[in-house]
Amino acid sequence: MPRTSNAKERLTGAALRMIWGHSYGATSVDAICDKAKVKKGSFYYFFKSKSDLAVAALDADWKEQRAQLDTIFSPTVPPLERLRRYFEFSFEHLQQIKEECGAVLGCPLNALGSEVCTQETALREKIQEILERKLTYFESAIRDAHAEGLIVAPDAKAKAKTLFMFIQGTLTQARIQNNLELLRDVYPCALD
Amino acid sequence: MPRTSNAKERLTGAALRMIWGHSYGATSVDAICDKAKVKKGSFYYFFKSKSDLAVAALDADWKEQRAQLDTIFSPTVPPLERLRRYFEFSFEHLQQIKEECGAVLGCPLNALGSEVCTQETALREKIQEILERKLTYFESAIRDAHAEGLIVAPDAKAKAKTLFMFIQGTLTQARIQNNLELLRDVYPCALD
DNA sequence: TTTGAATTTGACTGTTCAGTCAAATTCATG
DNA sequence: CATGAATTTGACTGAACAGTCAAATTCAAA
Numbered sequence: 445m446p447r448t449s450n451a452k453e454r455l456t457g458a459a460l461r462m463i464w465g466h467s468y469g470a471t472s473v474d475a476i477c478d479k480a481k482v483k484k485g486s487f488y489y490f491f492k493s494k495s496d497l498a499v500a501a502l503d504a505d506w507k508e509q510r511a512q513l514d515t516i517f518s519p520t521v522p523p524l525e526r527l528r529r530y531f532e533f534s535f536e537h538l539q540q541i542k543e544e545c546g547a548v549l550g551c552p553l554n555a556l557g558s559e560v561c562t563q564e565t566a567l568r569e570k571i572q573e574i575l576e577r578k579l580t581y582f583e584s585a586i587r588d589a590h591a592e593g594l595i596v597a598p599d600a601k602a603k604a605k606t607l608f609m610f611i612q613g614t615l616t617q618a619r620i621q622n623n624l625e626l627l628r629d630v631y632p633c634a635l636d
Numbered sequence: 637m638p639r640t641s642n643a644k645e646r647l648t649g650a651a652l653r654m655i656w657g658h659s660y661g662a663t664s665v666d667a668i669c670d671k672a673k674v675k676k677g678s679f680y681y682f683f684k685s686k687s688d689l690a691v692a693a694l695d696a697d698w699k700e701q702r703a704q705l706d707t708i709f710s711p712t713v714p715p716l717e718r719l720r721r722y723f724e725f726s727f728e729h730l731q732q733i734k735e736e737c738g739a740v741l742g743c744p745l746n747a748l749g750s751e752v753c754t755q756e757t758a759l760r761e762k763i764q765e766i767l768e769r770k771l772t773y774f775e776s777a778i779r780d781a782h783a784e785g786l787i788v789a790p791d792a793k794a795k796a797k798t799l800f801m802f803i804q805g806t807l808t809q810a811r812i813q814n815n816l817e818l819l820r821d822v823y824p825c826a827l828d
Numbered sequence: 829t830t831t832g833a834a835t836t837t838g839a840c841t842g843t844t845c846a847g848t849c850a851a852a853t854t855c856a857t858g
Numbered sequence: 859c860a861t862g863a864a865t866t867t868g869a870c871t872g873a874a875c876a877g878t879c880a881a882a883t884t885c886a887a888a
Contacts, residue, residue: 451835467751469661473876483837488877490835547754557812558747559659562739572813602821609818610798613805620749621764629794643865665846675867680847682865829888836883844875853866858859 452490454480456501463498464552465545468559473497495564498556502567505552506574517581523589527582535627542624550619553578554612579608644682646672648693655690656744657737660751665689687756690748694759697744698766709773715781719774727819734816742811745770746804771800 458480462471473494477484491497516533517526542548549555557571586607587600597603611630618626650672654663665686669676683689708725709718734740741747749763778799779792789795803822810818 466754467659467661469659469751470755472874474874484877485838485879486836492877494876549754550750554808554812555750558742558808559661559751561812561814562658562741563662568812568814575809575812606802609805609809610802611805612808613801613803616746616750616804616808617767617801620746620753620760620767622753622760664844666844676847677849677868678866684847686846831888832886834883834885837881839879839881841878842876845873846871847873848871849869851867853864855864856862858861 451480451482451486452500453504455482455487455490455497456504459497460501460505460552463501463556464549465547468498468556495560495567498560498564498567499570502553502556502570502574506577510577513578513581517585519584519588522594523585523592524594526585530581531627531630535624535630538618538627539624548618548622548624550615551612554616555619558616579604582607643672643674643678644692645696647674647679647682647689648696651689652693652697652744655693655748656741657739660690660748660756687752687759690752690756690759691762694745694748694762694766698769702769705770705773709777711776711780715777715784716786718777722773723819723822727816727822730810730819731816740810740814740816742807743804746808747811750808771796774799 455476459471459476462476462479473484473487476494476497477487487497491500512533513530516529521529538548538550553571553575557568557575561568561571583600583604586595586597586603589595590597590600614626614630618624647668651663651668654668654671665676665679668689669679679689683692704725705722708721713721730740730742745763745767749760749767753760753763775792775796778787778789778795781787782789782792806818806822810816
């Protein structure tokens with residue numbers, strides 16, 4: 445009967461942070477173990493490979509994210525206000541991380557996904573799954589906004605996809621340019 | 637007086653293809669040398685490091701790209717037609733590469749930039765420089781379209797940036813999802 | 829307090845990595 | 859052909875890499 449393992453959580457936490465802050469390829473199992481204060485033997489007791497750990501790390505992070513997204517996108521909030529709050533929240537989160545590590549890190553799913561998609565099938569599928577679920581939040585907000593006559597978006601799914609591409613593109617560019625300001629204009633621009 | 641080196645070109649060509657097809661971190665100097673049929677000693681005769689090669693590879697590729705972009709974005713072509721041709725060209729290029737290697741590879745600048753931006757300064761700056769120049773093509777097309785009354789875009793620079801983010805986001809998602817169809821709708825969607 | 833499972837440890841393997849180097853070869857040109 | 863510069867070769871180094879393992883330790887519950 446396995447108990448909740450602290451080492452396991454430290455490993456997924458350290459992995460996510462290091463992979464996001466640098467890259468999957470540049471993050472070694474040794475380095476993750478050092479940061480998590482876990483010996484490599486333990487690592488391979490919990491995970492069968494580095495990519496296995498990465499999947500678990502994304503899963504753990506998604507669970508946390510989901511709780512926050514459920515709050516931000518709560519149906520009790522006016523639909524366009526949901527989007528505004530989401531952008532505000534994302535901006536502040538990235539700002540805080542920039543203060544910690546000196547760099548704008550963008551979206552971990554985008555960065556990691558783009559790096560490993562041709563190599564690590566399991567990881568790619570996990571990322572795709574999370575991205576699709578995230579899209580759902582936008583879709584419902586847009587659908588509600590259209591229903592209330594706040595915007596014109598008869599095809600909410602298509603509109604959400606378009607918005608999503610724009611946001612993801614902006615996040616990636618913000619990462620590449622290490623420029624948080626790019627995200628400042630996302631909300632006004634998004635209202636097209 | 638150094639002559640044009642064939643080995644050097646083979647190295648930059650192989651590097652770009654392998655880095656784009658897999659990732660920077662997953663592409664070793666040994667593997668690049670094998671593919672380029674160049675011994676490692678020669679590699680380090682021409683380049684001082686792997687990242688040095690990557691910069692040279694992007695530079696060489698950009699030179700080719702630029703010639704094509706100058707044709708596509710020629711001022712003799714109606715401005716919106718320039719954009720349509722660009723999307724068409726990009727789509728067909730990625731389709732052809734997909735047939736060769738079985739995967740939708742998206743934009744190499746985006747994929748590589750997002751991977752190395754926190755680690756390889758020189759590479760990041762080169763990528764940023766090329767991305768900015770690429771943006772210029774969109775900007776002039778949009779400015780011309782506005783001047784001819786085809787679209788409403790008083791701030792051509794801002795509009796070009798927005799379009800650029802959307803395109804880059806779509807390219808990254810197409811890579812992650814290995815789905816070329818995402819790019820099919822780019823032109824109609826872009827006309828916002 | 830015993831027992832067996834969960835976890836931790838550290839030393840280990842074999843491979844791949846980036847990068848070096850001196851010597852050999854090719855090549856343009858006077 | 860002679861000369862020196864450009865290029866190529868292959869063998870080499872030492873570090874970092876992912877992954878293994880048997881033995882030691884912790885821990886929950888009977």
